[in-house]
Amino acid sequence: MRNSLERQGREKDAARIRRSRKEYLGERLWTSRVALMELLKGVHVIETYATTTLLVDGRLILVDTSSDADAGKVIDYLANIRVKPKDLSTIFITHTHPDHVGGLAAIKHGSPAKVAAHRIEADFIARKRVYDGPSGPQNHPGTQVDVILDDGQKLDGLEVIFTPGHTRGSISLLDPAHSLLIAGDAVNNESGLRPMDDRYNVDPKQHRESIKKLAKFHFENAVFGHGAPIKGGAGTKIADLAKRV
């Protein structure tokens, strides 16, 4: 019985991956393409429901994968700048929420790209453990995490900053080459800089401590999971926010 349920689950996941791929492969049926947005030379910001960041500068790195439904838009964006998912070296996942991890299986499908995430988040991304925080149990197709990250670790030139509180194993990434913080959902910029809505934070207090932690790093530019990126002066703005939270 259990085996048959597991098999059904796997078949459902496989069907969903095929669907996302088909949406993309269906002769580019997009009615509205995602606009090209190169924030800094070699730093692309792909805005769907949540933001995906793409670094194309000798490295070929994707940070976050949007939702299951928007995976095709991310793949389409890559195609527009002649990047194939199979050429990606690493796909970082900042945290396990559906709008950041949902597209992973479809984008990673057939690609040798390594998947990297924080140690705590890896089992939620792989669906080996049930995520116990908001917004409830997950239903993305589980994907194996290949590189387990810890605070302070460097991978592909990106420094891992452990920023828990939004989820249990959230990370932000610092790219010194572009003086860029890729915040994930450690900070929100939808209507000015602020914490994420506490309805979506597993530990609101810890989330604010993480904002204070980010304020100690040096960077000029920042990309957020939700809201417009900031070009120039981002570190100062986040330091100001850290004083208010």
Ligand SMILES: [Zn+2]
């Ligand atoms: Zn989130």
